[in-house]
Structures are given as structure tokens and as C-alpha cells.
Amino acid sequence: MPAPDSAVVTPSNGPVLALRGLAKHFGGVHAVADVELDVSHGERVSVIGPNGAGKSTLFNLIAGDYRPTAGRIELFGDDLTRTSARVRAHRGLARTFQTSKLFTTMTVDDNLYLALCGKPGSVRRLRRADGDERRRSRTRELARAAGLEAKLATEVGELSHGEQRQLELAMALASEPRLLILDEPAAGLSPAERGTLTKVLSELSRDITLVLIEHDMDIALVVGERVVVMADGEKVLEGTPDEIRSSELVRRIYLGGAFDAH
Numbered sequence: 001m002p003a004p005d006s007a008v009v010t011p012s013n014g015p016v017l018a019l020r021g022l023a024k025h026f027g028g029v030h031a032v033a034d035v036e037l038d039v040s041h042g043e044r045v046s047v048i049g050p051n052g053a054g055k056s057t058l059f060n061l062i063a064g065d066y067r068p069t070a071g072r073i074e075l076f077g078d079d080l081t082r083t084s085a086r087v088r089a090h091r092g093l094a095r096t097f098q099t100s101k102l103f104t105t106m107t108v109d110d111n112l113y114l115a116l117c118g119k120p121g122s123v124r125r126l127r128r129a130d131g132d133e134r135r136r137s138r139t140r141e142l143a144r145a146a147g148l149e150a151k152l153a154t155e156v157g158e159l160s161h162g163e164q165r166q167l168e169l170a171m172a173l174a175s176e177p178r179l180l181i182l183d184e185p186a187a188g189l190s191p192a193e194r195g196t197l198t199k200v201l202s203e204l205s206r207d208i209t210l211v212l213i214e215h216d217m218d219i220a221l222v223v224g225e226r227v228v229v230m231a232d233g234e235k236v237l238e239g240t241p242d243e244i245r246s247s248e249l250v251r252r253i254y255l256g257g258a259f260d261a262h
């Protein structure tokens with residue numbers, strides 16, 4: 001869904017995303033516990049952590065799919081803790097979905113066109129009624145940004161798994177988001193597909209702030225300039241990729257040994 005023209009420009013000095021004392025409990029499980037995070041305009045931040053660390057819950061809290069048990073979520077300078085996912089999307093937040101929203105019997109071009117229209121319908125009819133020249137050419141720009149320009153005419157069902165993930169990314173870009181959050185974009189990809197995705201993510205416009213929630217350290221440490229490590233619902237460490245690589249704590253967490261951050 002395109003961001004409204006009236007969208008407020010994020011001040012370059014304030015954080016695009018700020019989490020304050022954020023917590024989500026499921027009964028007795030503290031899935032996310034007292035997380036603090038600031039993400040600045042144009043930054044690339046990876047959130048990593050082993051299974052059950054709370055990454056997906058954090059993602060759902062930011063996206064507006066879960067209501068926090070405690071704490072605050074500020075997006076683009078405003079407290080949007082109590083707003084719906086839809087409102088956040090209107091304000092400039094885009095996300096990818098773990099369950100694919102692609103139309104597999106349609107071409108890449110048509111999928112992107114529908115994403116730009118922001119509504120379902122017959123592509124042929126929408127295109128005929130569409131006097132918006134820019135929108136028609138924008139599918140190519142989106143495909144290029146996601147490394148799929150050569151696949152515009154290909155039916156989505158014929159794309160590789162990795163290419164489908166790239167297309168999901170391109171569709172998320174259709175709304176011209178200011179903040180893009182990606183939940184395990186490399187899940188299930190082959191090493192070659194991961195390489196392609198890493199390149200695509202690394203080359204995304206700096207107008208877009210990127211938060212990547214990723215189980216896999218390889219992609220997270222290449223794309224992220226700053227890395228947040230979660231374990232047992234808590235943010236246990238934050239640092240540069242080099243700091244994370246050489247951290248004894250991270251090594252212990254990922255080796256699956258008994259974790260004790262305190």
C-alpha cells in the first residue's frame with residue numbers, strides 16, 4: 001500500500017525506530033523482556049539469536065501484530081505502541097511475510113503491478129484503467145532493486161525459491177517504505193541464493209532503514225552494520241559485526257551451551 005503523499009519526513013536526527021522497555025509475555029514465558037533499541041535513519045541493524053530467543057515476537061511487536069505487555073514503540077518520532085499494523089504501514093513501515101503472498105500463476109511484472117496498486121483485482125482491467133505512466137514503469141525499477149529485472153515476464157511459479165523471496169522484497173518496496181523489517185529472509189535458501197539476497201539487501205537505497213531479524217549469522221553480519229543479540233527474550237549484546245564475531249558470549253549462545261548472560 002503506497003505511503004500517503006502527506007507522510008511526514010523523518011527528521012534525520014531522530015531515531016526511525018525506538019523501543020523502550022519493550023516486553024511481551026505469553027503466560028509465564030517472557031518472550032521479549034525489557035528491550036531497548038534505537039535505529040537511526042538509513043541504518044542497517046540485524047537482530048540475531050538462537051531458536052526461542054524472542055526474535056519473531058520482537059518482529060511482531062514492531063509490525064503491530066502483537067500488543068506489548070509493557071513498554072513503548074516509537075516509529076518515525078511518534079509513539080505508535082497502541083496503533084494497528086495497518087496504521088504503521090501507512091506511516092511507512094513495510095515488512096515481509098513468512099507465508100508467501102505471491103500470485104504464482106501470474107508474472108513477476110503483474111505481481112509487482114498489483115502491489116503498486118495496493119488492491120486486488122484483474123491486472124488487465126487495472127492496467128487498462130490506469131493513466132499513471134509512472135506506476136507502469138515502476139515495476140521495472142522494483143524488479144531491478146530486487147535483482148529480478150530479467151525475470152519480469154516470468155510466471156512466479158517458475159521462479160526459484162530464492163527468487164520468490166527477492167520478489168517478496170520487491171513487493172514490500174512497492175509502498176516506498178521508510179523502515180523495512182525482514183523476518184528471516186534467508187530461511188530455506190541455498191548458499192548461492194543467500195549470496196544473491198545479501199547483495200540485494202546490501203544495495204538497497206539508504207533512504208530505507210533496514211532491520212533484519214535473522215537466525216543465520218552469515219547474512220546478518222554481512223548486511224547489518226550493527227548487530228543486536230537476543231537470548232531468552234533479552235537483548236544481551238549489541239555491537240559491530242566484528243565485535244559480534246569475536247564475542248565469547250555469542251559463541252557460547254550459538255554453541256547451545258547453557259546460557260548465562262548475567
Ligand SMILES: Nc1ncnc2c1ncn2[C@@H]1O[C@H](COP(=O)(O)OP(=O)(O)OP(=O)(O)O)[C@@H](O)[C@H]1O
Nearest residue numbers: 026029031049050051052053054055056057058215
Ligand atoms: N504465541 C505464543 N504463545 C506462547 N508462547 C510463545 C508464542 N510465541 C512465542 N512463544 C514463546 O516465546 C519464546 C520466543 O519465541 P520466538 O518465536 O519469538 O523466538 P525466535 O527467536 O523467533 O525463535 P526462532 O528462531 O525459532 O523463530 C519461545 O519460548 C516461544 O516458545
